[in-house]
Amino acid sequence: MASPEQGADDFLAGFIDDYYAECDEHLTTIRRLLSDANPAAARGMPAGTIEELFRAFHSIKGLSGMVELRDAELLAHHMESYLRQLRARETVLSSQGLDALIGGTSLLERVIAAHREGTSSPVIAPAIEALAIVSVPDLTGRPGTERETSIEQPLGTAWSVVFTPSAALAARGVTVDRVRTRLTEIGRITGAAPRVDDAGGITFEFVVESVQDASVFESWANDGIVSTQRAAHSPEIAGHAAEPATGGSALTSSHFVRVDLGRLDELMRMIGDLVITRARLGESLAKIEARVPAVEWRTVQENSHSMERQLRDLREGVMRVRLVRIGEIFERMPFVVRDLARESGRGVELQITGQETEIDKYLVERMMDPVLHLVRNAVSHGIEPAAARRASGKDETGLLTLSAASVGDLVTIEVADDGRGVDVDAVRKRARAIGIAVDEGPLEGRELLDILCAPGFSTRDTADRAAGRGVGMAVVRNAVQELGGVLTLDTVRGQGTRFLIELPLTLAITDAIIASVGGQIFAVPQSSVREVIDVPAESVRALENHEIMPYRGGVLPLLRLASVFGLIARPGRTLHVFVIGSGASAVGVAVDRIHTQREIVVRTMTDPLIRSEGITGATDLGDGRVVLILDLLRTARLASEASAAQALRSGA
Amino acid sequence: MKSIVIVDDSPTIRRMVRAALAGIPAGRFIEAASGLEAIEQLTLGPVGLMVLDLNMPDMHGVEVLQFVRRHPAFRSLPVIVLTTRGDDESRRIAMEAGATLYLTKPFVPQVLAGHASDLFASPQAAQEGHRGES
Amino acid sequence: MKDNYILFTVVDTTYGVASQDVAHVELVEDVTRVPNAPQHVDGVVFSRGAVVPAVNLRARFGFERVPVDARTRLVVVQREGRSVGLIVDAAREFVTIPSETIHPPAEGLTGTTGKYLRGVATIGGRMILILDVTELLNTNELAAQEK
Numbered sequence: 001m002a003s004p005e006q007g008a009d010d011f012l013a014g015f016i017d018d019y020y021a022e023c024d025e026h027l028t029t030i031r032r033l034l035s036d037a038n039p040a041a042a043r044g045m046p047a048g049t050i051e052e053l054f055r056a057f058h059s060i061k062g063l064s065g066m067v068e069l070r071d072a073e074l075l076a077h078h079m080e081s082y083l084r085q086l087r088a089r090e091t092v093l094s095s096q097g098l099d100a101l102i103g104g105t106s107l108l109e110r111v112i113a114a115h116r117e118g119t120s121s122p123v124i125a126p127a128i129e130a131l132a133i134v135s136v137p138d139l140t141g142r143p144g145t146e147r148e149t150s151i152e153q154p155l156g157t158a159w160s161v162v163f164t165p166s167a168a169l170a171a172r173g174v175t176v177d178r179v180r181t182r183l184t185e186i187g188r189i190t191g192a193a194p195r196v197d198d199a200g201g202i203t204f205e206f207v208v209e210s211v212q213d214a215s216v217f218e219s220w221a222n223d224g225i226v227s228t229q230r231a232a233h234s235p236e237i238a239g240h241a242a243e244p245a246t247g248g249s250a251l252t253s254s255h256f257v258r259v260d261l262g263r264l265d266e267l268m269r270m271i272g273d274l275v276i277t278r279a280r281l282g283e284s285l286a287k288i289e290a291r292v293p294a295v296e297w298r299t300v301q302e303n304s305h306s307m308e309r310q311l312r313d314l315r316e317g318v319m320r321v322r323l324v325r326i327g328e329i330f331e332r333m334p335f336v337v338r339d340l341a342r343e344s345g346r347g348v349e350l351q352i353t354g355q356e357t358e359i360d361k362y363l364v365e366r367m368m369d370p371v372l373h374l375v376r377n378a379v380s381h382g383i384e385p386a387a388a389r390r391a392s393g394k395d396e397t398g399l400l401t402l403s404a405a406s407v408g409d410l411v412t413i414e415v416a417d418d419g420r421g422v423d424v425d426a427v428r429k430r431a432r433a434i435g436i437a438v439d440e441g442p443l444e445g446r447e448l449l450d451i452l453c454a455p456g457f458s459t460r461d462t463a464d465r466a467a468g469r470g471v472g473m474a475v476v477r478n479a480v481q482e483l484g485g486v487l488t489l490d491t492v493r494g495q496g497t498r499f500l501i502e503l504p505l506t507l508a509i510t511d512a513i514i515a516s517v518g519g520q521i522f523a524v525p526q527s528s529v530r531e532v533i534d535v536p537a538e539s540v541r542a543l544e545n546h547e548i549m550p551y552r553g554g555v556l557p558l559l560r561l562a563s564v565f566g567l568i569a570r571p572g573r574t575l576h577v578f579v580i581g582s583g584a585s586a587v588g589v590a591v592d593r594i595h596t597q598r599e600i601v602v603r604t605m606t607d608p609l610i611r612s613e614g615i616t617g618a619t620d621l622g623d624g625r626v627v628l629i630l631d632l633l634r635t636a637r638l639a640s641e642a643s644a645a646q647a648l649r650s651g652a
Numbered sequence: 653m654k655s656i657v658i659v660d661d662s663p664t665i666r667r668m669v670r671a672a673l674a675g676i677p678a679g680r681f682i683e684a685a686s687g688l689e690a691i692e693q694l695t696l697g698p699v700g701l702m703v704l705d706l707n708m709p710d711m712h713g714v715e716v717l718q719f720v721r722r723h724p725a726f727r728s729l730p731v732i733v734l735t736t737r738g739d740d741e742s743r744r745i746a747m748e749a750g751a752t753l754y755l756t757k758p759f760v761p762q763v764l765a766g767h768a769s770d771l772f773a774s775p776q777a778a779q780e781g782h783r784g785e786s
Numbered sequence: 787m788k789d790n791y792i793l794f795t796v797v798d799t800t801y802g803v804a805s806q807d808v809a810h811v812e813l814v815e816d817v818t819r820v821p822n823a824p825q826h827v828d829g830v831v832f833s834r835g836a837v838v839p840a841v842n843l844r845a846r847f848g849f850e851r852v853p854v855d856a857r858t859r860l861v862v863v864q865r866e867g868r869s870v871g872l873i874v875d876a877a878r879e880f881v882t883i884p885s886e887t888i889h890p891p892a893e894g895l896t897g898t899t900g901k902y903l904r905g906v907a908t909i910g911g912r913m914i915l916i917l918d919v920t921e922l923l924n925t926n927e928l929a930a931q932e933k
Contacts, residue, residue, distance in 0.1 A: 011668075011671065011672070011761045012668075014671070015664060015667065015668055015671075018663070018664040018667060019664055021664075022662060022663060022664045055661075055707075055709055058707060058736075059661070059662050061736065062662065062665065062736045062757055063662060063664055063665065065736065065757055065758045066664075066665065066668065066757055066758045066759075068758065165692045165695050165696065166695070166696075167696050167697065170692075170696050175689070175692060176688045176689055176691075176692045177685070177686070177688070177689050180688070192688065192710060192711075194687075194688065194691045194711075194719050196719075196722065196723055200723070200724065200725065201695070202691060202692070202694065202695045202723070204688060204691075204692070435856055436813070436856050437855075437856040437857045437876075439878045441878070445810070446810045446811075446812055447811065447812070447813075450812055450813045451813075454813070481832055481835060484835050485835055486834045486835040502835070504835075520818070520819060564821070565821035565822075566821060566822075567821075603836070603837050604837070605830065605837045607837075607838070607839050607868055607869070607870060609823065609824060609827050609839040609841070609870065609923075610820050610823055610827065610829075610830050610837075610839045612820055612821055612822050612823060613822070614821075615820065615821070617837075618818075618830065618837045620832060624815060624816070624832060625815070625816045625818060625832075626816075626818035626829075626830045626831060626832055626837055627818065628818065628820065628830075
């Protein structure tokens with residue numbers, strides 16, 4: 001029988017994903033708060049921020065203890081202790097202290113990531129040391145119920161709001177948590193306490209400052225909420241401090257649901273299928289129009305159009321669920337910039353705007369590294385050292401701006417610096433050295449970017465660590481293009497450089513199997529494939545003017561994709577076959593090689609010059625080359641029609 | 653059917669506690685993310701046991717305990733305090749505020765389940781003064 | 787005025803296209819072949835985030851294709867909502883050609899190129915053939931050609 005400790009281990013193992021997810025949320029909050037922090041501010045870090053940071057590290061500590069991640073627990077404990085000291089005003093936040101918090105947070109992230117990836121954990125001692133330096137000697141850990149009542153300007157009128165809970169109200173969704181949320185939406189809660197009334201019932205009293213008028217509060221009377229305006233100098237409710245002014249943590253029981261991205265993708269696929277079915281319905285209806293009385297036809301048409309509209313709305317609605325703040329990327333940058341600036345001895349100020357711009361979660365994950373690379377580039381190569389800047393009459397501290405905005409269907413991300421700009425002459429020389437013909441005239445915009453992204457191009461030593469492992473502009477551009485976006489470059493010698501990334505707000509993503517035929521790579525949407533099998537070449541038989549192959553005890557018509565496309569197949573003893581369609585219309589389509597399965601972003605191919613039956617679109621697998629997406633069912637049908645027609649012509 | 657109210661601001665911890673206590677027969681589980689929500693649950697139906705975190709954003713667990721014990725109907729409600737603070741001072745304060753049992757995190761699931769099961773089954777045991785951690 | 791033109795060369799002949807019709811000029815990177823596309827369409831490339839046909843002008847004008855070299859460029863033209871890339875031997879100049887100096891194409895210039903010409907201009911002793919982008923992009927005669 002397993003020991004209690006072993007049982008406990010198995011028990012905990014089941015929660016490790018929850019652990020990672022919750023820590024991730026806390027770390028996102030921490031990054032957001034730290035990226036806004038400014039130790040030079042007159043009143044230091046606001047009490048609300050200190051409180052939120054404290055809670056976040058405390059939670060991480062507790063969770064890490066539960067899953068036995070000792071390093072994370074210990075590090076979080078030290079972060080929490082420092083914040084407790086800040087909260088109790090035993091010390092104030094200095095620039096060094098902020099560095100210690102930022103460094104500690106980065107390290108904490110890496111420790112947790114190392115556990116997740118199964119790699120060795122980084123050493124935490126330096127971070128703890130850094131925190132110890134800025135902390136005062138810790139007295140016995142006092143059980144904490146210290147609260148700081150913040151003295152802030154009153155915001156409008158004070159109201160006393162009393163909520164009486166009941167099973168009936170709870171059934172309708174009116175709970176104390178909901179009421180609290182409503183109050184934070186219309187004002188600021190300065191006090192909250194439970195009460196026992198004379199009859200022994202329990203009520204909750206909130207004190208709220210709000211600029212809203214009485215009508216708002218009156219409308220809540222049916223929800224068990226009684227509101228009265230308070231006189232100017234009413235006594236404070238004993239015992240409870242103001243709610244954190246920063247809007248509180250998103251971890252209360254919640255109007256939020258954690259959603260698995262996979263489920264959203266499934267939903268999107270289902271909607272995609274619905275759209276296709278509705279389109280087919282539309283086509284069928286069009287065919288029978290002549291046989292339906294006009295009045296009824298109109299109704300049918302209206303319903304069909306309504307459905308189309310509703311599907312569009314549904315699709316957009318689901319896509320919106322995937323949207324997250326771009327701040328998730330931006331808020332990691334201050335850490336990077338601080339490290340890099342210090343390493344390279346430059347002074348750099350980072351300004352961030354547009355953090356609340358929302359983008360698809362998929363894009364956040366893919367854009368993290370490219371943006372990081374552009375930021376690194378700007379700090380290491382764009383911004384000049386202080387002396388050079390002074391000499392050209394600039395401010396000693398370089399300015400790096402990161403901004404995001406959504407403009408119609410697009411999201412724009414801009415990384416701009418006021419540094420030295422791109423040395424076009426050096427670029428031209430280098431381009432010629434690697435064999436690209438460039439004329440003497442001005443080199444700018446797209447052409448300049450093309451050259452910077454050309455293979456083999458780099459004006460710096462690739463051993464330059466600060467340039468990001470010599471990753472290169474090409475990777476950035478490819479990542480952007482793979483998502484259907486565009487990267488542009490503006491630069492002025494001596495003044496600065498601006499990179500602009502434009503991304504489509506919504507993406508069509510699907511799973512596809514990558515295969516090659518006759519040396520060309522294609523993508524086959526997974527949903528269209530029943531099966532992928534290997535068939536010995538010699539088991540294929542010719543029957544009249546087509547071929548058949550053995551399949552599950554029967555036979556299947558076989559189509560060689562190479563001949564359909566006029567390519568030369570690679571010879572081999574085994575055929576790799578996609579089984580497409582079902583029942584009587586099932587077909588096997590042979591290709592040369594089946595490579596891998598992956599997600600692809602679907603791009604449309606609309607120009608009449610390239611419309612080809614059986615090609616439904618294109619995608620970029622990451623190297624900037626177009627890969628065609630095949631509709632094998634259609635291709636197979638066309639091929640069989642063609643061969644049937646040919647058979648007729650040859651009088652078979 | 654009496655409910656077991658699990659109070660902690662961390663959704664992961666709530667889930668862990670719930671999983672640990674899953675074996676308790678005739679128990680309905682309710683999760684609360686804050687002190688106010690925990691108290692609200694007392695008004696919404698019969699509660700047989702509360703597992704209470706101390707360090708929570710809106711109301712400290714000790715304050716929840718104090719409020720609960722002031723109310724005649726809940727004076728005998730079994731409350732297991734489950735917290736990261738393991739020092740004697742904290743325990744003393746919690747027990748004086750009315751905790752039935754004081755356990756620390758990280759907790760051993762079977763140990764928590766054992767205590768919870770006992771207290772849920774026979775609340776009278778809770779009334780017989782304070783029990784220390786076993 | 788709209789007298790600005792982008793010049794490019796195909797087989798030693800210089801052509802001009804109104805710069806307002808040109809989205810941009812790029813290096814030619816891998817062109818993906820599209821099965822069953824018209825003979826002079828080399829395939830497709832990505833340009834500014836969109837999939838764009840790559841029309842080989844050498845092939846279009848009846849010449850033999852040559853491999854892409856350091857000077858080869860893709861001139862992306864836009865007309866009536868369509869973006870199409872033209873593969874040319876070289877493209878660099880940006881000149882102003884006043885409309886008075888453009889003469890209608892001579893009678894003798896027939897054949898494939900004749901149909902796409904809007905006119906001819908002589909600049910500094912050099913003859914520049916001004917192209918009609920709409921005709922160049924026209925697919926109707928293609929369909930006729932195929933049948």
